[in-house]
Amino acid sequence: MPTLPATSPLPPPVFMPQISSALSPTPSPIPMPPTEKKSSASASEHEPSMESSKFPLPKLRLEIRDLNHAGSQMFLTAVMANAALATAVHSVLTLLYESPSCPTTTVPPTRSVTLVLRAMEGVAYTTGSDLDNDHKEIHFSLDYIQHSISSERKKHEIMGVLTHEMVHCYQYNAFGTCPGGLIEGIADWVRLNAELSPPHWKKEAGGYFLEYLEKRFGKGTIRRMNEKLRIEKYEEKRFWTELCGGPVEQLWKDYTKYLETEESKASEEECVLVEKEDATVPKTEATPTVAANEETNGSKSV
Template structure:
């Protein structure tokens, strides 16, 4: 009853012909050497769901970007900016197992949600109407990639056990977007208002902190948001030695001075 394969078929994989044995291709000792490149972060399953292929923005989207390239690239950039490296003992990446990008007809720009059944599976909903309105068309690729990057941060950032101010969550997302060189032309440093207005306003403040306190400051903020509930005074004082209002005052003073002096003070703020 069993049908056997033809005798020429091999039941086990054969060695690849004309290739040196493994020991010869390493430095010789064994196969235990570490690779030269740092280990990559674990990658989630990435999916694309097109809810309305007749919507004009669906073809605009598909023509503007190679989603098979920009999606995994954006994930990697978000992982690198929020976390040191997968092998660093201080690295604690949320266990995001899949991200589904859903293009659909809806109000607004985009939002990210976890699935009810399993919060490690994320969905990014991106408005086709918004994509349709992106102007000029030459901005399509950068704007799509920028919004996708912002939403991917929400798949990977910590939120102080649900107590993180929304402005800080959105500020970190736009800080990553800023550091991927995907800031849109209309973004500018607006020094009016509070530090936690969110989006680019908070992103530029975070960039100031990153410059002043050193590369990795935003990563440290994100890591602290993993560990405890958010209480403004201890949070900023323990992390950066002073309250956030004082830090924001320093920022607005430095930026205001910078504007009047044509940004000549940049060097003095880097210590």
């Protein structure tokens, strides 16, 4: 049986592994089609009914180590624990898997997820039970909830962290050989598509790179990526070439070129807007100078 990640690994600065010898360059990236503007309401605000979901829910548990901690009260005020966990599960399963019976994607046998709220350093991590790896635990820092999230972003950030960590309860890791940065990149991609990305994220990060690949190579690319991590060990060159037609370093170059093009377009559009604003400002007539008057008077006296 394929193994699932026991913990949530720390990502390197860039999720790409060491650069290997490149294959022949792939064509320049095709322009990504414009996307429709997403609703401003996040997935956490909709909280779909899991009774009608095609995916079965695991057993969901909540463990609060310190009820008197201010972070506990903030968490319980911001979200309903059962709905928050159910929504996170729903987001992960619908984005990474087609359906429970689909032959092209295989949902792992996660049987329970326990959310543990406790005082600790960092933000959150996910681990499997020592007795049975199909039982997962998400440990979430009460200190982070209390001190590091502004009041207006409490619900959005809590849902974002829960969704990211829930991915680690359901994703594959190539029998323990997948780079930690790619594991984290997939989790960030799910969080991004659940409309729960935080404002400080930059597009040079792994989640946005995977979103670029999803748009460039078609819907379902990240699902196929996750499925490849289920059935085989990670070998960089073969993995990316079979999935996307070229080595990861070339794909990353294509992505950075795409970002530069988009940034240039944004700058040009901003300049056009400024020029239009300047054109709408009424111009005042110039007042003749004293020198011009003197010159005119002088010419008349000659």
